[in-house]
Amino acid sequence: xxxxxxxxxxxxxxxxxxxxxxxxxxxxxxxxxxxxxxxxxxxxxxxxxxxxxxxxxxxxxxxxxxxxxxxxxxxxxxxxxxxxxxxxxxxxxxxxxxxxxxxxxxxxxxxxxxxxxxxxxxxxxxxxxxxxxxxxxxxxxxxxxxxxxxxxxxxxxxxxxxxxxxxxxxxxxxxxxxxxxxxxxxxxxxxxxxxxxxxxxxxxxxxxxxxxxxxxxxxxxxxxxxxxxxxxxxxxxxxxxxxxxxxxxxxxxxxxxxxxxxxxxxxxxxxxxxxxxxxxxxxxxxxxxxxxxxxxxxxxxxxxxxxxxxxxxxxxxxxxxxxxxxxxxxxxxxxxxxxxxxxxxxxxxxxxxxxxxxxxxxxxxxxxxxxxxxxxxxxxxxxxxxxxxxxxxxxxxxxxxxxxxxxxxx
Numbered sequence: 001x002x003x004x005x006x007x008x009x010x011x012x013x014x015x016x017x018x019x020x021x022x023x024x025x026x027x028x029x030x031x032x033x034x035x036x037x038x039x040x041x042x043x044x045x046x047x048x049x050x051x052x053x054x055x056x057x058x059x060x061x062x063x064x065x066x067x068x069x070x071x072x073x074x075x076x077x078x079x080x081x082x083x084x085x086x087x088x089x090x091x092x093x094x095x096x097x098x099x100x101x102x103x104x105x106x107x108x109x110x111x112x113x114x115x116x117x118x119x120x121x122x123x124x125x126x127x128x129x130x131x132x133x134x135x136x137x138x139x140x141x142x143x144x145x146x147x148x149x150x151x152x153x154x155x156x157x158x159x160x161x162x163x164x165x166x167x168x169x170x171x172x173x174x175x176x177x178x179x180x181x182x183x184x185x186x187x188x189x190x191x192x193x194x195x196x197x198x199x200x201x202x203x204x205x206x207x208x209x210x211x212x213x214x215x216x217x218x219x220x221x222x223x224x225x226x227x228x229x230x231x232x233x234x235x236x237x238x239x240x241x242x243x244x245x246x247x248x249x250x251x252x253x254x255x256x257x258x259x260x261x262x263x264x265x266x267x268x269x270x271x272x273x274x275x276x277x278x279x280x281x282x283x284x285x286x287x288x289x290x291x292x293x294x295x296x297x298x299x300x301x302x303x304x305x306x307x308x309x310x311x312x313x314x315x316x317x318x319x320x321x322x323x324x325x326x327x328x329x330x331x332x333x334x335x336x337x338x339x340x341x342x343x344x345x346x347x348x349x350x351x352x353x354x355x356x357x358x359x360x361x362x363x364x365x366x367x368x369x370x371x372x373x374x375x376x377x378x379x380x381x382x383x384x385x386x387x388x389x390x391x392x393x394x395x396x397x398x399x400x401x402x403x404x405x406x407x408x409x410x
Contacts, residue, residue, distance in 0.1 A: 055267075055271075056141045058108040061147030061148060099247055129167060144179050144229075182267060184233070184263060185216060185236060191209060198259070241254035264282075268280065289400050294396070303323055332347060334399070
């Protein structure tokens with residue numbers, strides 16, 4: 001009970017922090033000319049704030065096409081139970097997956113198309129499509145992954161395509177959104193020749209995979225209701241063994257996943273910028289975590305520069321502190337930690353960074369230098385920017401283990 005109350009209080013504090021940050025953005029006078037780069041920085045910061053929710057992914061496909069295995073492979077840990085030969089999932093519902101107490105991913109767990117028998121779990125809906133749409137009315141996904149076994153591309157796929165087309169059309173009617181649809185070929189290792197594992201230089205294996213990719217993409221693009229939404233088809237292998245228990249990590253010696261990173265990169269490429277951070281966080285992709293973190297540091301640095309020009313001595317200190325706190329917390333969140341003040345505390349204690357020293361430097365610049373007519377505000381702005389940039393670089397190195405991130409170009 002105490003832990004629950006503490007989490008609620010932390011959420012309230014973070015909501016207050018984000019609200020105050022938005023007040024800063026909205027308080028910028030309209031008559032002050034802002035350069036396009038600064039406007040873009042503010043948009044990036046707003047996207048980071050709006051994207052704190054976990055990614056919402058709808059995974060659909062024929063029964064036994066490997067939906068649960070793919071979810072586990074994307075997250076790098078066992079979050080979805082892989083059922084046996086009997087369909088398990090009944091009523092489609094949004095399921096929240098957690099890791100280390102942090103909300104990681106929201107998956108719309110659905111019945112498989114073309115079920116050979118009714119699922120064990122009860123569902124009032126008569127068809128998988130009807131069941132899925134009942135869940136979509138409660139929450140709209142960010143992206144749709146349409147799964148098909150590599151060996152089944154030419155096997156009775158019309159019914160699967162009809163169901164996918166119906167679902168996409170209904171979502172468009174309800175939410176006025178053209179959601180990106182990414183085709184995913186699963187179990188590509190089952191294509192001939194056998195006992196050839198990915199990545200491989202085997203020409204026959206690679207040729208067979210590419211032929212199935214082209215065929216599946218052509219089938220999707222041929223559908224009027226899907227042609228504009230379908231972005232790509234990614235071949236994958238999701239095979240891996242995990243530690244015992246829920247949230248068990250992948251055993252390094254039994255990790256046969258292939259092309260999962262390419263799939264997540266494709267999801268990031270075609271989804272709204274607001275959820276790029278949450279997708280990179282979910283899949284633990286350092287490249288994109290670093291890119292999002294650097295974008296956030298740049299935006300916070302620009303905002304601190306503007307705030308520090310405020311001519312009232314001492315006025316910038318509380319606002320800059322809020323911006324810097326959000327920046328550090330967000331970078332910690334990208335790494336998989338909770339979005340909480342505890343994350344900031346861990347950084348300043350374990351990371352060897354002196355919060356008092358950092359704010360003290362800004363305070364001296366803000367209070368003393370502003371008494372120098374004209375030039376003082378500019379020097380103060382520079383000091384605030386340098387402190388914020390340095391703090392951001394230190395947070396990236398600490399949380400993401402990317403000491404080179406500040407010099408990286410993506």
